[in-house]
Amino acid sequence: MDSVPGPAYDTAGPDAEVETDVAVVGGGIAGLCTAWELARAGESVVVLEADRIAAGVTGYTTAKASALQGLAYSRIRDAHGPEATALYARSQLNAVEHTAALSGVLGVDADLERASAFTYAETAEAADAVRAEARAAGEAGLDVHLINDPADLPFPMVAAVCLPEQLQFHPRKFLLALAQRFTADGGRIYERSRVTGLHDGARCRLTTESGATVQARDVVIATHYPVFDRSLLFARLSPRRELVVAAPVPADQAPQGMYITTESNTRSLRTTPYGEGQRLLIVTGESFTPGSAAVEERFARLQHWAEERLPGFRDATVHYRWAAQDNDSDDHLPYIGPAHPGSRHVHVATGFGGWGMTNGVLAGRLLTALITGGPKPEWAELLDPRRLPPLSRTGALLKVQAEVGRHFIGDRLRTTHVDAVTDIEPGQGAVVRIEGRRCAVYREPSGAAHAVSARCTHLGCLVHFNDAERTWDCPCHGSRFATDGSVLHGPAVRPLEPRSLPAPPSSTDER
Template identity: 55%
Template sequence: MNRLADSGSSYWMGTAALPSFPPLAGAAEADAVVIGAGIAGLSTAWELTRAGLDVIVLEAGRIAGGVTGHTTGKLTALHTSVYATLRTEHGDDAARWYADSQSAALRHVVEVVGELDINCDLERRPALTYCEQPEGVDALRAEAEAARAAGLTASFVTETGLPFPVAGAVRVEDQAQFHPLAYLSGLVDDLVALGGRIHEGTRVMELDRGDPCRLGTDTGATVSARHVVVATHHPLFDHTLLAARLTQHRDLVIAGPLPAPRDPEGMYITEERGKRSVRTAPLPDGGRLLIVTGEAFKPGTGEDTEAGYARLQDWSEQHFPDVTITHRWAAQDNSSTDTLPLIGRMPAGGDNVYVATGFAGWGMTGGVMAGTAIAAVVRGEPEPWTDLYAPSRLGSTVRSAPTLLKAQWETGKHFVKDRLETFGDGTDGTVRELRPGQGTVVRAKDGPCAVHRDDRGGLHAVSAVCTHLGCVVAFNNAERTWECPCHGSRFGVDGEILQGPALSPLERRDPDEL
């Protein structure tokens, strides 16, 4: 087996030419402020700017540097086995609206690429959800029928382009894949040309709802705006506890060059083996980049991510022996407890605060669709499917109550159990046993402490209590990060925020006192 690649940067991040923007300074005014510059935020900002609004985008880090920069870049309305679920839990109309809205988002990307002449490696490919085990066939036949009833050109097949046999698959033609950051680079160029303003390195810390809304940032700058869109993956300023309706999961991704004749010529996914997703992308030399995703896990549970990467590489090299892995990264997604994303006016936020979240790993079409949907509401011309995704929906929330309660039980269990296990006086003695690259949570006099030993033997110590709602973090040994099991916040070994909803870093501790 080839040694697993050390690169922690996604292929998209390493090959994108994204512009840089300064932090916001002073006081600013706008018609609309979009918080978050992933595909959902930038798509929304672009749509609003095209509608004639003066728009400011505020991003805590780099544009497209979060979930969007670590996606697999699929544009498809076939989302694993969603249509059978929608049909059963929400009805035939919901399944049709879902298919219509996701398909419309795909078409919209194709139109924008042509209109703006964006070079983003856009390719039309079929999308397939497959199974290798015979016991999965009946469910896929049901999914194919549900997808057809929803309006997709779906069929059940037993032959695919994969280099191994499958028991069955749902196939939908004429879907697409692209370089997501190259696409957003073109969108950003047009957004700025139209007068939109983007500020990186600007974390929004406060939101005062009103007319206008007022936002405070960690740079000391302030903004007032008539409309505010929260597109931060996990919703900030969540006074109605939308987070209670979201669950987090993280997927590992590996990639490497593959000879063009070995291209399976499609976008494939299965829920077997802890998920396997396969696609390729064009390389400048005429070859293909194989991208394999899988080994899904809940962040913050202490999962052995190095072992997950090894399993993913073993599987890839078994089925694609000509591949040499050159990149690895990870993507984090959240899913709503009733399957549907949360897009629209934020409950209790007034008529001018909007949210876009819960894309369940399908944020490329979901994010684009969110942009068109929110802009349409702002214009007073809502899309036909607006109510399907409304965060204030009640019927589907009631039907999903068992799933919601299970998610909250898991969160509560971590909050109580982890704190009981780690709080106390003194240390548990494991710091001395840490090898380079390892991390652990130990007991200390002032609460649980997260300790990491770097490759040179130095110790890094921070509070293990997440600054969001107080759950205890756990170590990710492949990415060398601290992750919260309750709501997915992620921190570096020195406590810096890598991913929200936390707004403050973990407090640093003195390792010499442990």
């Protein structure tokens, strides 16, 4: 986001009435790749983005395009069997190679590099899972090999599974070039045009918060978490956030591979070009549910881990820190296809489980085939959102809903999060009961306080304050709001309602 500012696109004004073959809602990697593939297939396409394209989750990704994805293959095999695991492996390899090919078609320097991907274990307890992943990935057709201790990292590990020739790249360079070509060829992009209404029929109609309308034969919901959920996918998705810290290190101290472990609440690292003789070392981890408290403490833990294990990072200054959000499906596979059993014209792409760089590219090709009637990829049925969860995943599905219920009911049983507005420190926020209503109150660094409703506008769960990002986050389905209540991240599409605070006590003596 810092290195590649993008051009601004028009906003769909209140009087706009747009006609198109396909409307794509969401301007991240899934939405833009879908729009590109549809346009190449001869469809007229409009992209509607709530903020700026390639600036949401895609703008804050760590951008690894790899068919080796943590412990994915052992989990998919356990849930779906070996045939499904092999299909998924082929879909991911196909997406990696299509990303490289598309970069060539666009003629863009997107810092694209081939690198080996590793899933590793530092302890004997975790090594068994890594060895199981190596077996599952190998049986699925990936050219993996198991090693004991890669020389690429300055700290020891017990086991690692390696897949060579994967990709790391700069997604904004890639996607802004794609968007430029897309619009040059007649595609239309509307930014700051949040879609708030959808009529699903033989001719679909979308409305934006400004009042613009878009008529389309087909609609693709590519908003990361579906903002229109007729298929009730919110019951099958679990949102999570992960933190990132990044610092420049000398190129000769930078790891050459892309590494990830599920230990220590997830740790992932890679590097990217960053100035003469340097590379930016990007360290990710501290997975947590949005709305969890003490995010600053999590940042401190992540930075300490990096400083403890990586000498280059220890001697560097952190230039960037941020957080990104992902959605995990209940059965470890993405949902890409028709939005619900009765839908003929509305499609969805979600549940990428942290691997949006491959699955976003994959979604573009798969959805284009479904919409245009072209040859379907062999993995289309595997990823169909209308699939029934395996019986073995019933417990996981119930666990997701139990966690949502715990927040929806349990948070209301708490009398308050703090006793009074005066208890809130400058630069902090808390939920306070004011005149019988729970309000999300933020106190500016200057001391001024302002309040919004604490009820998420998606399904009514109570929001929690994120002390690192200064946001209101919903722990149920991952919606996020700025301190003024405006929507930062769906599935919510409406802001938190403003609330009035009682006047502070007068300092005048009463006689």
